[in-house]
Amino acid sequence: MPLVKRRKSAIAAIKWLSAISDLAMGRRRGPRLLIYHQVGARSGLEMDLEPEAFEMQLDWMTERGEIVDLDTALARWDTPGSDRLYVLTFDDGHLSLFENAFPLMVHRRVPFTLYVTTAPLESDGRLHGDERMALMSWDHLRAMQRSGLMTVGAHGHLHLDARIHPQSVLAEDIQRCNDLLMKRLGVEPRHFAYPWGHRSDAAEVLVKQHYHSAAIGSQAYPGGRIDIHRISRIPVMYSDGSAALFIRKMWGGFRLEAMLRSLKDRLAP
Numbered sequence: 408m409p410l411v412k413r414r415k416s417a418i419a420a421i422k423w424l425s426a427i428s429d430l431a432m433g434r435r436r437g438p439r440l441l442i443y444h445q446v447g448a449r450s451g452l453e454m455d456l457e458p459e460a461f462e463m464q465l466d467w468m469t470e471r472g473e474i475v476d477l478d479t480a481l482a483r484w485d486t487p488g489s490d491r492l493y494v495l496t497f498d499d500g501h502l503s504l505f506e507n508a509f510p511l512m513v514h515r516r517v518p519f520t521l522y523v524t525t526a527p528l529e530s531d532g533r534l535h536g537d538e539r540m541a542l543m544s545w546d547h548l549r550a551m552q553r554s555g556l557m558t559v560g561a562h563g564h565l566h567l568d569a570r571i572h573p574q575s576v577l578a579e580d581i582q583r584c585n586d587l588l589m590k591r592l593g594v595e596p597r598h599f600a601y602p603w604g605h606r607s608d609a610a611e612v613l614v615k616q617h618y619h620s621a622a623i624g625s626q627a628y629p630g631g632r633i634d635i636h637r638i639s640r641i642p643v644m645y646s647d648g649s650a651a652l653f654i655r656k657m658w659g660g661f662r663l664e665a666m667l668r669s670l671k672d673r674l675a676p
Contacts, residue, residue, distance in 0.1 A: 418453075418646045421664055426652070429659025437633065438480040438492035439657055440622065440640040442604075448503035450539040453644050458507045460648035465515055467654065468493040476518040477558050477598060481620060484633045493657075495519040496622065496640060498562055498600060499534055500527075502541040505551065513554055522562035522600035522622070523548070525587040534566060545591045552592060560598035561585060561618065568603045569610035577610050581617055598622070604640075605672065611636060625665035 429435075444454035446461045468474050472491030475483075480494045495512070497504050500523045512519055527534050527542045534540040551557045564583040567576070581599075588594045597619040601610070604624020614621045614636060621636040641660050647653050655661075 415646070421667065422646065422652055422656075422661060425661035425663040426655040426659065428663040429655070429661065432659065432662055434490060434658055435660040435662075436490060437484050438475070438489050438494055439660075440477075440480065440494045440496055440638060442624070442640045442642040443495065443497045443504075443508070444499060445501045445503045445540075447507035448501060448539070448541070452539060453646060454642075455503070455645055456643060457645070457648055458511070460645075460653075461508055462511050463650060464643070464653055465511060465517065467650070468657075469515060469517070474515075474517040477520045477560075477620070481633075481635065481638075496560075496600065497521045498602075499524045499540070499566070500542045500548065500562075501534075502532075502543050502547070505543050505547045509551055509554075512556060516556065518556045518558065520558040520560050520598065521548075521551070522560040522598070523584075523588060524562045524564070524566045524602070525584045526564045526566070528591075529587065548592060558598065559588060559592060559594045559596055560600060560622075561588060561596040562600050563602045566602040568605055569601055569607040570605050574609040574613065578613050581613055585617065600640075606637065625660070625668060 443456065445452065446456050447458040448455045472493055474493045474495060477494050477496070480492050483489050483492060495517065497519060500521060504521070524534060524542070528545055532542050532544065534542055561581070561584045564580045564587070567580050569577060585596060588596050599614050599618040599620070600622040606623050620638060622638045622640050625639060625642055641656060643653070647656055
């Protein structure tokens with residue numbers, strides 16, 4: 408079997424095992440904060456969701472629950488029925504969000520949060536210079552602002568991994584991001600998402616000084632009261648595109664998949 412097919416088969420197996428293991432662990436608590444990146448960018452990356460799948464997901468969430476903005480979800484975290492609240496969060500600011508996902512959200516009038524990485528918007532418009540990851544311009548962001556649907560969050564200036572950079576570098580990066588969001592969009596961001604989904608103790612000190620909340624990537628066993636500066640999110644990927652998988656992921660969060668991802672990150676930061 409070719410390597411690509413073996414990889415797809417392994418991903419599918421992990422997802423269905425995760426769905427089964429979620430049944431034993433019980434329904435995930437609290438609002439579902441979903442991580443999206445690209446929608447219809449044709450990048451070939453796992454983070455690039457098909458527009459048809461994204462549209463299906465919007466309709467399913469709207470019919471089964473309520474898509475709310477981030478502040479509403481945080482305020483209602485421990486209230487009855489909060490597990491049927493959905494928050495759409497997008498990382499980085501990919502051009503395909505503006506071209507393919509934004510029109511679908513405008514049509515349905517659903518709110519969303521965009522955690523913006525600012526350096527590429529000031530230079531070549533590519534995240535880490537990767538041609539597969541074209542980002543929006545400031546004009547695109549201003550157009551989305553005018554919709555009244557977007558909450559602007561910070562995602563760092565250079566998209567740095569907090570685990571491998573000193574606090575002084577992270578402090579400068581955070582400040583640069585905040586300054587640009589204020590200068591270009593007139594926004595003082597209240598919310599932050601750690602690039603790559605990874606936090607550190609040194610970074611968290613800074614983040615608590617600057618932001619009301621902070622989001623990480625996926626967490627294997629979320630539970631108890633929410634830590635507003637370590638909010639666990641659920642990544643939605645290309646391989647989650649089928650209705651059956653997406654529905655199961657919304658029920659339990661695929662905690663086994665998150666645990667395996669966390670283990671991989673610890674072994675190879």
